[in-house]
Amino acid sequence: MILLRKFRVLLLMVFLIACSMHIMIDLLPKLERHGGGGGGGCSCSHAPSEEPRSWGAKQQGWPNKHTLRILQDFSSEPGSNGSSHSLEKLPAAPGDGAQHAPARGSRLSALFDHPLYRRSLPPLTDEDTLFNVNTDIRFDPKAAEDQAWNGDSNADEFSPAGELTADSYPNWLRFHIGINRYELYSRHNPVTDALLKDLVVQRITSVAMKSGGTQLKLIMTFQNYGQALFKPMKQTREQETPPDFFYFSDFERHNAEIAAFHLDRILDFRRVPPVAGRLVNMTKEIRDMTRDKKLWRTFFISPANNVCFYGECSYYCSTEHALCGKPDQIEGSLAAFLPDLALAKRKTWRNPWRRSYHKRKKAEWEVDPDYCEEVKQTPPYDSGTRLLDIMDMTIFDFLMGNMDRHHYETFEKFGNETFVIHLDNGRGYPWCSVSPLLWSCRVKKSTHLRLQLLAKEEYKLSTMMAESLVRDRLAPILIQPHLDALDRRLRQVLKVVSDCVEKEGYSYVVEDDLEDHRGTDPAHSGPRRR
Numbered sequence: 081m082i083l084l085r086k087f088r089v090l091l092l093m094v095f096l097i098a099c100s101m102h103i104m105i106d107l108l109p110k111l112e113r114h115g116g117g118g119g120g121g122c123s124c125s126h127a128p129s130e131e132p133r134s135w136g137a138k139q140q141g142w143p144n145k146h147t148l149r150i151l152q153d154f155s156s157e158p159g160s161n162g163s164s165h166s167l168e169k170l171p172a173a174p175g176d177g178a179q180h181a182p183a184r185g186s187r188l189s190a191l192f193d194h195p196l197y198r199r200s201l202p203p204l205t206d207e208d209t210l211f212n213v214n215t216d217i218r219f220d221p222k223a224a225e226d227q228a229w230n231g232d233s234n235a236d237e238f239s240p241a242g243e244l245t246a247d248s249y250p251n252w253l254r255f256h257i258g259i260n261r262y263e264l265y266s267r268h269n270p271v272t273d274a275l276l277k278d279l280v281v282q283r284i285t286s287v288a289m290k291s292g293g294t295q296l297k298l299i300m301t302f303q304n305y306g307q308a309l310f311k312p313m314k315q316t317r318e319q320e321t322p323p324d325f326f327y328f329s330d331f332e333r334h335n336a337e338i339a340a341f342h343l344d345r346i347l348d349f350r351r352v353p354p355v356a357g358r359l360v361n362m363t364k365e366i367r368d369m370t371r372d373k374k375l376w377r378t379f380f381i382s383p384a385n386n387v388c389f390y391g392e393c394s395y396y397c398s399t400e401h402a403l404c405g406k407p408d409q410i411e412g413s414l415a416a417f418l419p420d421l422a423l424a425k426r427k428t429w430r431n432p433w434r435r436s437y438h439k440r441k442k443a444e445w446e447v448d449p450d451y452c453e454e455v456k457q458t459p460p461y462d463s464g465t466r467l468l469d470i471m472d473m474t475i476f477d478f479l480m481g482n483m484d485r486h487h488y489e490t491f492e493k494f495g496n497e498t499f500v501i502h503l504d505n506g507r508g509y510p511w512c513s514v515s516p517l518l519w520s521c522r523v524k525k526s527t528h529l530r531l532q533l534l535a536k537e538e539y540k541l542s543t544m545m546a547e548s549l550v551r552d553r554l555a556p557i558l559i560q561p562h563l564d565a566l567d568r569r570l571r572q573v574l575k576v577v578s579d580c581v582e583k584e585g586y587s588y589v590v591e592d593d594l595e596d597h598r599g600t601d602p603a604h605s606g607p608r609r610r
Contacts, residue, residue: 188346188547191539192267196530197348201262210259210424210491251275252306255354256419261494263350264501272354279308279356279414280553287370289391295332296391296403298366298375300414310360311337312403313411314396317559331396335557337413340480340505342548342557343566346541348530349472351502355415357554362387363408411554418501425492426501432461433474434486452521460496468524468591469500475527476502479541479569521580525592528577535570542567 191197206212249257251274258265265272282302290297290309298310314331337355344352360366367379367389379389380399387408390397403410418424432455436443445451461467470488477485488500534541542563549557580589 186547187539188544191544194533196526196533197267204260208261210419210493211257213257250304250306251278252304252416255416261498263499264353265350267350275354275416276356278302278304278306279354279416280358282306284365284369287366288372289375294394295396296393307417308414309417311413314403334411334413336480337415337505338552338554338557339545339549340502342545343479344476344502346544346548347476349476349502351499352505353416353418355413357552357557358412358414359409359553360412361408362389362405362410426489427492428487428489431485431488432470435483464497466496468522471523472527473500473502475573478573479566480505481565521584521589523577523590525590525594528590531570531574535574540567541570
């Protein structure tokens with residue numbers, strides 16, 4: 081009987097000790113962060129902080145794999161991350177990296193003041209807006225548990241009755257409300273630049289892995305309840321895709337996502353959600369903010385004493401393809417979320433000019449000279465502006481060198497008479513590709529005129545892009561050879577259009593979407609049957 085009691089006491093003590101150890105393991109990172117403690121000197125050349133070192137030493141459940149061949153690309157090369165790239169040399173932008181509108185007198189400002197960039201939309205009805213906002217409804221800010229709803233709000237933003245007005249909604253919500261049949265955001269809406277700033281400075285409160293896709297992406301939630309898709313840096317700006325690589329096996333580039341947003345705006349398509357670059361602390365802003373155990377368990381300390389993780393995905397999610405900081409800072413792109421699918425359904429369409437995604441077969445459009453004529457007779461490409469919108473998207477992808485546009489999306493509410501959304505641009509800027517424009521020989525007049533304008537020395541596309549991209553927190557986003565490639569590809573597009581006009585005639589090739597649409601946005605006028 082005495083032995084049984086002793087055994088029970090011993091069992092209870094073991095249980096209490098185990099519970100204490102688990103509690104200590106959970107509290108250690110927070111105690112180290114707040115206490116700034118951590119003993120043991122570090123002789124590493126880059127002198128990383130004590131936090132990653134002590135954190136890595138305490139974690140018993142950490143993966144013990146250290147076959148980190150890919151670290152030579154991610155952590156040992158100079159310039160591989162923001163801490164060793166241009167950020168140290170670049171002075172901080174006003175407002176903690178805030179993106180701002182072009183300064184008066186700049187070439188980019190002059191471009192946006194050009195008549196081609198100042199045509200207004202037709203009057204919007206309830207059927208033309210994604211959300212119908214009832215302006216009679218007022219929201220009480222005290223009803224929200226978190227007063228950070230407004231982020232940068234102050235007392236002046238509230239009405240005399242103490243109610244929250246529509247103008248003081250968080251910028252991500254104002255962006256969603258502004259979406260309509262013709263555009264994701266208007267040309268000169270200050271909300272766009274304010275949202276870009278939020279993507280850089282808003283405090284991250286939650287992180288989770290995005291399901292689906294071939295490569296790791298993270299969903300980040302901010303203190304004002306906005307969300308963005310984070311694509312971490314996988315390659316340096318100077319690294320090019322080897323010519324023997326297939327387009328579907330290439331890394332996604334965070335800087336390509338950033339550059340795509342700026343190119344889309346310069347082309348006046350406005351079909352890419354706002355994207356900004358951000359330097360993220362992998363320990364404080366990812367590891368400590370995630371409740372995803374699958375993601376948390378992939379964190380480890382590399383032999384170079386850098387914080388790394390790899391997550392879970394179809395490709396490139398292993399210790400051999402780990403994402404490593406310097407020592408725990410990593411660059412990435414943050415793309416603002418579109419409205420939730422439960423609120424605004426989107427329809428996914430197969431791109432008629434998608435690649436074959438096969439190592440030995442070519443796509444039908446690459447071998448069938450009559451393919452485009454067949455597409456023109458197939459709904460929704462047989463009427464309206466959908467086919468011309470696809471050609472806009474094709475030109476956009478060709479300028480970036482993006483060969484991975486297998487699908488596109490539209491908002492279901494607007495039916496077939498709306499723009500196509502240019503999502504997922506991470507495989508841009510690898511090399512030059514052949515444009516399906518060769519097979520279609522169709523282009524909008526408004527698009528053609530803007531391309532001709534951007535080919536002029538005064539509004540040179542590479543110059544416009546360089547001026548626009550310098551405002552991003554991670555500038556420089558593109559190296560000069562990629563900027564030069566934009567001009568070269570633009571000349572190729574104009575040459576294809578010129579050859580088509582010579583062969584088929586101007587009226588057949590160039591769709592006059594400017595005719596009889598004064599004061600409206602002709603890109604999405606009523607349906608026209610060809």
